[in-house]
Amino acid sequence: MMDLIIYHWYDLGIISGIIMIRYYRANYRTLQTSQKLLIANFLALIFHQFEEYRFPGGFPAIMNIAVQSSDAPDRYPLNAYSGMITNVIATYGLYLPVIFFPDVVWLGLTSVLFGFAQVWIHGIMINIKLGSIYNPGLTAVVLGFVPIGLKYIRHMQEIGMLTTRDWIFATLGAVAFGYGLLIKSTFGWLPDYETLYPFTQAEMQRWGARLAGMV
Numbered sequence: 114m115m116d117l118i119i120y121h122w123y124d125l126g127i128i129s130g131i132i133m134i135r136y137y138r139a140n141y142r143t144l145q146t147s148q149k150l151l152i153a154n155f156l157a158l159i160f161h162q163f164e165e166y167r168f169p170g171g172f173p174a175i176m177n178i179a180v181q182s183s184d185a186p187d188r189y190p191l192n193a194y195s196g197m198i199t200n201v202i203a204t205y206g207l208y209l210p211v212i213f214f215p216d217v218v219w220l221g222l223t224s225v226l227f228g229f230a231q232v233w234i235h236g237i238m239i240n241i242k243l244g245s246i247y248n249p250g251l252t253a254v255v256l257g258f259v260p261i262g263l264k265y266i267r268h269m270q271e272i273g274m275l276t277t278r279d280w281i282f283a284t285l286g287a288v289a290f291g292y293g294l295l296i297k298s299t300f301g302w303l304p305d306y307e308t309l310y311p312f313t314q315a316e317m318q319r320w321g322a323r324l325a326g327m328v
Contacts, residue, residue: 119310122197126204130159147215147274150265155208157257161231162200168305172249173312173320175326179242188311195303195318196312199294205225207290218274222283224315225265228258230291248323257317 118125137152144152166170173196177186211221235251269275270298 119193119197120313120316121326122201123162126159126200128220129204130156130259133159140271145215146268146322147218147265148212150261150268151208151212151215151221151224153261154228154265155204155212156244157228157261160210160257161250161253162204164325165321166196166254167319169249169321169324170316171318171323171325171327174317174319174322174327175239175243175248175325178237178322179325185306187314187317188308189306190300191312191324192303192308192310193312193316194308194310195299198303199299204253204296204318215272216274218269218276219279219282219286220268222275222279223286225258225262226283226287227255228262233260243325245325248325249319 131156134151137149141149164170173191173193174186176191177183177189181190183189207227208224211217211224214220231250231254235248235254239248240251241245266275269279
C-alpha cells in the first residue's frame, strides 16, 4: 500500500479531483463564490501535479538534473518519497481545508499566493535552466493558479473581505509554508542518497524530460 501511494499519489489525486467536482455540482447553489474559486484552485493543483509527474511528466529528472545538477538524479535531492510528502501536504493540508473555511480569508489568500510562487519556479527559473518556454507544470500555473488567484483577490476586494491584516498574514503564511515545506523539508531533511524510494526509470524518462533533452 505504501509503494502504491508513493509511486501513484499523482494518479490517485485524480480521484480526489473527481470527488471535488461531484461535491461542487451537488452544492453549487449554496457554495460561496470564494469557495467556488478555491475549489477551482484545488483542481488546478491536482492538474498541476499530474502534469508534472504523469503527463507529460518528467519533473523529477528536470529538477534533479537541470536544476540541482545531481550526481544521483533518480534519488537526490528529490526522491519519490519526498515528492509525495511535499505534494500531499500542500494538497490536503492547505488547498483542501481552505475550501471549508472561506471566512478565514488570510488562509485562502495564503494558498493563492503559494500558487503565485509557482510562476517563479515554472515560469522563470526552470525555463532559464532548460532554455525552454515550457516545462511540465507550467500549463496549470498559467491557465490555473494565476487567473483563478487574481479572480479570487478581485472578488474578495469587491465584497470588502480582504484587509491589510489578511495580506500580512497570508504573505507570512505563504513564506512560512513554502520555506518549511520546500527548503527545510523537501530539500533539507528528506534528501537521502540511501532512500528506499528512488524514482522509477519510467518517472525519469517521461515526456517532459525527453522534450527538455534530459534523456
